[in-house]
Amino acid sequence: MTLVVVTGVSGGGRSTVARALENVNFYVVDNLPQALLLDMAELAFRAGGAARNTAMVLDVRSRAFSTDLAGAIRDLKGRGFQPRVVFVDADDEVLIRRFESVRRSHPLQGDGRLADGIAVERGLLAEAREQADVIIDTSHLNVNQLRSRVEELFGGEDARRLRVTVLSFGFKYGLPPDADFVLDARFLPNPYWVPELREHTGRxxxxxxxVLGQNGAVPFVESYVRLINATVPGFEREGKRYLTVAVGCTGGKHRSVAIAEELASQLRHARLAANAQHRDLGRE
Known part of the structure; x- marks a missing residue:
């Protein structure tokens, strides 16, 4: 199994790291007490399957957290695990600005200043930082840059690719709420009015x-293949992992289904991860 232990200073970006690991198909356990580190690793190992890539995020705020995080990591290695330890850090000045921007106190500052809480936490985490396999300094990284860094470290190329769902639907049943693009295929003649085609579907x-033999149908599909191809690099750069292209006709049975199948096929031919789904097929 692949086991990742994420720790680091409060305000450094652990939550962003956790979400990025989820994006590349890790099972993430957040705010895990240190005392349960070994138990969780053994449970994940026995579970296999979706838990074969597991990340455990340790937070100094846990009452079970002690100064011996480094010892807990050594225990993992002693039981045959090979954890990769990620330590998320940032400059004190940056951490102070981040806490002040959200008007939160540091979990360890007590009645003192933010700087006092940061100093106490650094002392607790000093040995764990020394043991880290990867130290990510987020002082000059925005959320997207941090996420991208984690995905480069722990996600294969397939895990980072944008996945496109081409979804057919019927306008009379309403627009899909999760659509990123909406295509209207109602400009094409409706096979419903062709008796021998009425009971059949666009599949x-x-x-x-x-449908595809109608004037304008093929250029319509090809134009959207070019558009989607042009936007994919930007979506991936901004961290989007799923794109929904909705294709509508009146009832979602003929035109939209045929166009969605053809569009998904051409996107796959263009080496994109695309599949066709049909929301309203069978409702009539």
Whole structure:
């Protein structure tokens, strides 16, 4: 299994690291008490499957957290695990600005200043920082840059790729609320009015051939293939992992289904991870 232990200073970006690991298919346990570190690792190992990539995020605020985090990591190694320890850090001045911007106190400052809490925490985490396999200084990283850094370290190329769902739907049933693009296929003649096609769907060859054979149908699909191809690098750069392209016709049975299948096929031909789904197929 792949086991990652994430720790670091409060305000350094542990939550962003946790979300980035989830993006690359890690099972993430946040705010885990140190005393449960070994138990959680053994549980994940026995579970296998989705837990074969597990990340455990340790927070100094846990009452079970002690000064011996480094010892707990050594215990993991002694039981045959090979954890990769990620330590998230930032300059004191940056941490102070981050806490002040959200008007939060440091979990260890007590009645003192923010700087006092940061100093206490650094003392508790000093040995763990020395043991870290990866130290990520987030002082000059924004959220997207930090996320990208983690995904580069722990996600394969497939895990970081944008996945496109081409979703057919019927306008009379309402717009899909999660659509990033909405395409309207109602400019094409409706196979519903062709008696021999009425009972068939856009997934069947005779309907697909009829729809795609109409004037403008193929250029319509090709134009959106070019558009989606042009936007994918930007979406990936901004951390988007799922894109929904909704294709609508009146009832979601003929035109939108045929167009969605063809669009998904052409996107796959362009080496994008794309699949077609049909929200309203079968509702009529």
């Amino acid at each position: 069947e060859e005779e309907v697909s051939r009829y």
